[in-house]
Amino acid sequence: MISRLAKPYSNPYLAGVGLGLVLLAAFVVMGRGLGASGAFASSAAGVVSSVAPSHARANPYFARYLGGGGPWLDWLLIEIVGVAIGGFLSALVAGRLRVDIERGPRFSNRARLTTAFVAGGVMGLGAVLARGCTSGQALTGGALLSVGSWLFIVGAFAAAYAVAPLVRRAWI
């Protein structure tokens, strides 16, 4: 059993301080913070642009990703490639790589995969409206004391705690 050899996760406060230092490094080096949903937006813009270039240019949401080095060299997209590499390496070193479907004991694999896809779609809508997600708004804007980011944090956690009892079957 590979999972028996898996190292325990690090202390959450130490991990948080480490994450905060990474975020601070982004501010110092780049003058901007971290993000995740922006990478989804720029890659979506890239696909729309290659399928229907004029449509992408006419769409104000996608058009903003088409300037500069183009959607595939977007800063956040490259950063997310890094996130994937870093996450993989950390799991590899700690023995936590494992093909699995994480779900509650009373939930089927198919139900989990379906709800995971739907939940991703819902978060996609929310992240577009909020101009970012837990990385770009909560962490980055939170540290910068941005009002909109703190509204996002309060809204996201309030809704998550309100909805959690309704989707309890998926997890508990």
Added chain:
Amino acid sequence: MTAPYFELGYFGERGALVAALVIGIAFGWCLESAGMGSARKLSAQFYLTDLTVFKVMFSAIVTAMLGLFWLGRLGVLDLSRVYVPETYILPQLVGGLIFGMGFALGGLCPGTSCVAAVTGRLDGAAVVLGMWSGVLATGLFFPSLQTFYEATPRGAFTLPQVFHLSHGVAVLIVVLVAISGFRGAEWIEGRFATHSKLSAPRNALRETPVAEGVGA
């Protein structure tokens, strides 16, 4: 030598992409090693049995916030050149509410879903695909959402401005709130975590290594 280095022209676009990759690797490493690539661990946040998400997020926010404040105060970092995400009151509040519903159902957020997917969690890959489709669909319908998207703009608007506080006092208040939050989180875990371990149906095959890391 003051920062931010990219903003002040110490390196160009190519260097910025190298920085993106390096910073991303460190970001992903931190998320995975804290257990944030596990949907079961993240979702436990919302049933009060494991408040790792809260602890990691708020210690990260506090660390970066204090770093920004002190580097600015010491003249190492020019805070006026750090990009503050612009505030749009209504769309960000509504976007947060919608996002939170997806977060509770999916157990992962956009960044952590990428970590979950690359470490073998197929449900993480499903969240990534859903997220991507959701952003694509919202983008395609963007023209009809644009009025709401641009409603209630406030520009770069910060908590010190709202409450008429100095940067330092606002930072101090957030630190104090975070410390009481951490104490509250430990108390809640002490109360609910043992309870859930006794009552939750156990399935030895599906037992994740999550529980081993929860201690402390």
